[in-house]
Amino acid sequence: MHSLIFYGFIIFFIATSLVGIDYSTPWRILKGDFYLGFESVVNAFALLFLIDWGWPPSGATSYGPISSRGASGEAMPSSWEDWRSWPCPACRWR
Numbered sequence: 001m002h003s004l005i006f007y008g009f010i011i012f013f014i015a016t017s018l019v020g021i022d023y024s025t026p027w028r029i030l031k032g033d034f035y036l037g038f039e040s041v042v043n044a045f046a047l048l049f050l051i052d053w054g055w056p057p058s059g060a061t062s063y064g065p066i067s068s069r070g071a072s073g074e075a076m077p078s079s080w081e082d083w084r085s086w087p088c089p090a091c092r093w094r
């Protein structure tokens with residue numbers, strides 16, 4: 001299912017390139033029927049991209065985190081205040 005995200009980015013890159021060429025050169029390629037088809041394809045891929053981006057991973061039962069445990073097995077903080085006081089072994093400033 002995540003291939004739609006990949007192809008969405010490819011289409012967005014091509015669309016952005018065509019808009020840049022159309023805007024910065026004297027050649028006007030985005031006009032008439034070509035522009036209508038171009039807009040329809042880009043909008044369709046944008047919709048598929050957003051649908052796939054919001055789709056839960058296969059086997060997931062909720063949108064929550066996969067694991068609520070840290071690397072060493074301790075419970076991870078759930079609020080900002082807890083995060084600020086959570087021990088960070090890589091943090092040298094504490």
